[in-house]
Amino acid sequence: MGSIRGRSITVRAPGKINVFFRVGALQQDGYHDVASLYQAVSLFEEVTAAPAADFSVRFTGPIDGSALPVDDRNLALAAAKLLAERTGYPGGAALTVFKRVPIAGGMGGGSADAAATLLACDELWGTGLGRHGLLPLAAELGADVPFALEGGTAVGTGRGDELSPALAKGSFHWVLVLSDAGLSTPRVYGTLDAHRERHAGALGPQPELVKVETAVLQAVRVGDADSLAEAMHNDLQVAALKLAPGLVDLLEQGESRGALAGIVSGSGPTLAFLVDSAEAAASLRGMFCREGHRAITVTGPVPGARVLEG
Incomplete structure (x- = not known):
């Protein structure tokens, strides 16, 4: 199949919440072993790829992308170039x-862009790798990119890029x-390492290898929001709250106004509140909005990157 010269392809890919996130001890190579339960939620990035001789990227949508790089540091651009290089495609896109997913918000927006770009360019150029063939390229681009391609609910281990699907029933609200300000993921990890070092006596040694706890997997398997609320955890939360102390009040506010539990998503500063119904979600969102915060309701799990029929 040759390249589709005349038309553009649009793909949407979901942002994610880390429902559970454990970080192992800092290793010699500067990385940590992590164990995460990812859930893809109904807040989507959309990438449109159009035929072009060269590569370019621009941003639209409700999230201001004007400060994002438009060179090879951009994950979407990197994804398009990697696919062209590996398949020998001579043109560009x-x-x-x-953009709908907040930038540097701990929800994997850049990873969703990369996953959507891989699928859109594969379709546009007729390179024929398909979702399965794109997964190894996704893993090269970043730990969260394979998950944005697959969606649903999954366990991520290693550096977060070794994925195995988790059985999930029903829908969570x-x-x-x-937040208007993002948090840098490396800075959050650095703050966590410093915190652990400072409190080594009380915290004890951190395990090298970590895993997702059974209680979390069981809660999503049966679709029980109350059990999930009890099992949710994020090791990065202590560091995110240190760097953005205003989040502490917001967490307390949400939990005192109807949320089953609140958590910092990933490296933050996005906060995710689990509630037991669509009505409770609408009510809590209304409360936050009245107080001047940007709040939205989403559900999960949702599928990964999909071509939109236009």
Whole structure:
């Protein structure tokens, strides 16, 4: 199949919440072993790839992308170039990213852009790798990219890129409180390492290898929001709250106003509140919005990157 010269392809890919996140001890190579339960939620990035001689990327949508790089540091651009290089495709693509997932918000927006770009360019150019063939390229681009391609609910181990699907039943209702300022993931990890070192006496040695606890897997398997609320955990939360102390009040506020539990998503600063119904979600979102915060309701799990029929 040759390249599709005339038309553009649009793919949407979901942001994610880390429902559970454990970070192992800092290793010699500067990395940590992590264990995460990812859930893809109904907040989507859309990438449109159009035929072009060269590579370019631009941003539209409700999230301001004007400060994002438009060179090879951009994950979507890197994804398009990697696919072209591996398949020997001689042309390029003009990418337009419609952003809804907050930037540096701990929800994997950049990873969703990369996953959507891989699928859109594969379709546009007729390179024929398909979702399965794109997964190894996704893993090269970043730990969260394979998950954005697959979606659903999954356990991530190693550096987060070794994925295995988790059985999940039903749908969970979330209220996300978005922050105008992002948090740098390396800075959050650095703060966690410093915190652990400072409190080594009380905390004891950290395990090298970590895993997702059975209680979390059981809660998503049966679709029980109350059990999931009890089992949710994020090792990075202590560091995110240190760097953005205003989040502490927001967490307490949400939990005192109807949320079953609240958590910092990934490296933050996005907060995810689990509630037990669509009505409770709408009510909590309304409360946050009245107080001047940006809040949205989402559900999960949702599928990974999908071509939109236009």
